[in-house]
Amino acid sequence: MTYCVGMVLDRGLVMMSDTRTNSGVDNISVFRKMFSWHVPGERIITMMTAGNLATTQAVVSQLEERTKAPGERRPSLLEAPTMFQVATIVGNLLRDVIERRQDDGGPAGEGPRFTASIIIAGQIRGMEPRLFMVYPEGNFIEASFDTPFFQIGETKYGRPILLRGYEPTMTFEDAVKLLMVSFDSTLAANLSVGLPFDLMVIERDRFEPLHQRRITREDPYFMRISSSWSEALRQAFHSLPDYSFDPPAVASEIE
Known part of the structure; x- marks a missing residue:
C-alpha cells in the first residue's frame, strides 16, 4: 500500500508521497513514488503513483524514455500542449500497460489483477496550475473548488485532517x-505506509520546484510535528466535558 496527496492552493501545488512497498509483513522495501520533469521557464510536471509496483514502474519508464529518446518517439510529456493532454497521455499509457499485463496473465478472470492509480500535477506556461487523478481504466478527473486535493493509496486515516x-x-x-500531520496520522494507523516521505512544492508561474526534499525518520521537524500533534490530541481530549454514569438532573430537581 502507499499514501500520496496532491493539493491545489491559490499559490500553486503541493505534493507528498510515502516510499513503502510490501508483499507481506516480512518483505518491505523502499521505492520512490514521486517523479518530476520540467523545462525551465516553460513547464513543470510531477507524478505520484500507487498500486502494483511493476505496473507503475513500467508507466514511469516509458514516460522517461519518451522524454529522452529521439523526437519521433511520441507522445512526450514535454511536448504536450496542455496539462489536460498530459493527463490523457498518462491515462492511455496506464490503461495499455494494465491491459497488456492482464492479457499475459492467462484467460480473462484467471490471472492476477494488476491495478494502479496516478496523480498528475503541474503547469505549462500561459495556463493555470492543474491537478488530475488518473484511474486504472485510463480516465481521469480534475481538481476543482469543491475537490481541491486528491489522495491515492491508503486514504482514510489522513483524509479527516485534510478536510478540517x-x-x-x-x-x-x-x-x-x-x-x-495527515501522513503522521496515516503512519500511526497503517504499517503499509512508511517513511521516508517525498515532498514537492510548485509555485505558480515558476516552472521549477520551489521546494523539494526527502523527509526521513530522523527529520527534526517531522519528529516535532508527530510528538506535538499527539500531545495536542491528548490535551484536546482531556479538555472535553466529562461523561457521567449518573442520570442527568431534570429541571425540577435543579430548581
Missing part, C-alpha cells in the same frame, strides 16, 4: 505542516 485543515489561501508552509 485545508484552506485554498493557506501558505505553502502551512500546507506542508498539514500534510505532515
Whole structure:
C-alpha cells in the first residue's frame, strides 16, 4: 500500500508521497513514488503513483524514455500542449500497460489483477496550475473548488485532517505542516505506509520546484510535528466535558 496527496492552493501545488512497498509483513522495501520533469521557464510536471509496483514502474519508464529518446518517439510529456493532454497521455499509457499485463496473465478472470492509480500535477506556461487523478481504466478527473486535493493509496486515516485543515489561501508552509500531520496520522494507523516521505512544492508561474526534499525518520521537524500533534490530541481530549454514569438532573430537581 502507499499514501500520496496532491493539493491545489491559490499559490500553486503541493505534493507528498510515502516510499513503502510490501508483499507481506516480512518483505518491505523502499521505492520512490514521486517523479518530476520540467523545462525551465516553460513547464513543470510531477507524478505520484500507487498500486502494483511493476505496473507503475513500467508507466514511469516509458514516460522517461519518451522524454529522452529521439523526437519521433511520441507522445512526450514535454511536448504536450496542455496539462489536460498530459493527463490523457498518462491515462492511455496506464490503461495499455494494465491491459497488456492482464492479457499475459492467462484467460480473462484467471490471472492476477494488476491495478494502479496516478496523480498528475503541474503547469505549462500561459495556463493555470492543474491537478488530475488518473484511474486504472485510463480516465481521469480534475481538481476543482469543491475537490481541491486528491489522495491515492491508503486514504482514510489522513483524509479527516485534510478536510478540517485545508484552506485554498493557506501558505505553502502551512500546507506542508498539514500534510505532515495527515501522513503522521496515516503512519500511526497503517504499517503499509512508511517513511521516508517525498515532498514537492510548485509555485505558480515558476516552472521549477520551489521546494523539494526527502523527509526521513530522523527529520527534526517531522519528529516535532508527530510528538506535538499527539500531545495536542491528548490535551484536546482531556479538555472535553466529562461523561457521567449518573442520570442527568431534570429541571425540577435543579430548581
